Amino acid sequence: MAVTEMRKVLADTLQEMMKTDDRIVVMDADLATANGTFGLRKVYPDRAIDVGISEANMASMAAGMSAYGMKPYIVTFTAFASRRIADQLAISCSYARQDVKIIATDAGVTAQTNGGTHMSLEDIGIVRSIPGTVVLDLIDGVQLKKALPVIHDYKGVVYVRMVRKETPDVFDDSYEFDLFKGKCIKEGKDLTLIATGMMVHEALEADKILQAEGIDAEIIAIHCIKPLDEDIVVQSAKKTGKVMTLENHNIHGGLYSAVTEVLARKCPVSVVPIGIQDHFGEVGKTRFLMEKYGLNKEKIVEEAKNLLK
CATH class of the missing domain: 3.40.50.920 (Rossmann fold)
Structure with missing residues (x-):
């Protein structure tokens, strides 16, 4: 069975989307290299931003950008995209009805040697309990590629949980993504x-x-x-x-x-x-x-x- 590097699919798809929508801003918190999004800075230096190791600030900045009509994507590990920024997701993003997309990588045990501190096994529960959120756990690279444009068109807070590195392909190119249907x-x-x-x-x-x-x-x-x-x-x-x-x-x-x-x-x-x-x-x-x-x-x-x- 073929395997796909999920972070490459993420970066390539975001780059394609950024070509046609200049409202998209991709934000990292010192993990752009690990998450595969570093190259976006060379193509879109004004719309691929590193905020440093300050995930809570990143979420608040994303909410502010959304309030001014931008389409922010914050990209970090699941542990930092959920428990570290739960208050900002709840208040700055969802309560304020902002249009913020959270890309959470290294889901569950796939955090591997980063260990227990970086291994979020509770992130779905945290974000799922916040009113108004949509919570996804994506399956493979094919689904990720087809999901991102659909997620982009949905207005609201969407938490996208995914493997960061290689994952086996389940679907083929004929697969059609429906945001809310299994x-x-x-x-x-x-x-x-x-x-x-x-x-x-x-x-x-x-x-x-x-x-x-x-x-x-x-x-x-x-x-x-x-x-x-x-x-x-x-x-x-x-x-x-x-x-x-x-x-x-x-x-x-x-x-x-x-x-x-x-x-x-x-x-x-x-x-x-x-x-x-x-x-x-x-x-x-x-x-x-x-x-x-x-x-x-x-x-x-x-x-x-x-x-x-």
Whole structure:
């Protein structure tokens, strides 16, 4: 399966968008090289800005720019794009009804050797709880490229969570992005796997094992966690009667919370979470951390079998 460097897709797509909309400003907080956006300064030196290590200031500046008709994008690691600037996102951006886009990289365990301080496993929960926000956990480079122009046209605060480095391609060029709609990427009858972000690929890998053992799983790819596509979740839950959620995030406040909030009201069924079980992160390569925290295909298969007993 092909892989794509997400930060390259991010920078290339932003550069193309900046050609046609001179209101776009890309803001970094001393991480432009790490996030792949440094080259934008050579092409658009007046609209690619480094504010230094001052993320809260960056968010407030973005809100001010939006108030004057600009289209600011702030780019930093998830930890700094959520818990560090939660007050600015809530008050300066969302409460003030500004048009600010937050690009949050190094999602979850993909922060790897940056360790627990830089590994945000709670960011979706933080931003999701702020009124008026849209929260995305993007799946691959194809989706990112097609999502950015759509996100740009949406007026409001959008939090875009993504892997920074290489990630396997799930979609091909025929994929069409809908901001608020999930996608059934495999139909099945025995149970439903609802996955987001990098866990969509892991769901597909687990499904190969499940199929070999005669288990027919339906796979729902969710990129928009707030507002959640309730229709696709409820429809699949009614069909299979058993649901698992898969996320590179704490099970509190993220996809599991969003899904169970809906199903508790509309279709009460058994829901098993695959995600971080209320732990801080630590130093380690992504695959090691996925195995340590049970985010791998083997754990998905194990829990699927338990659910079907």
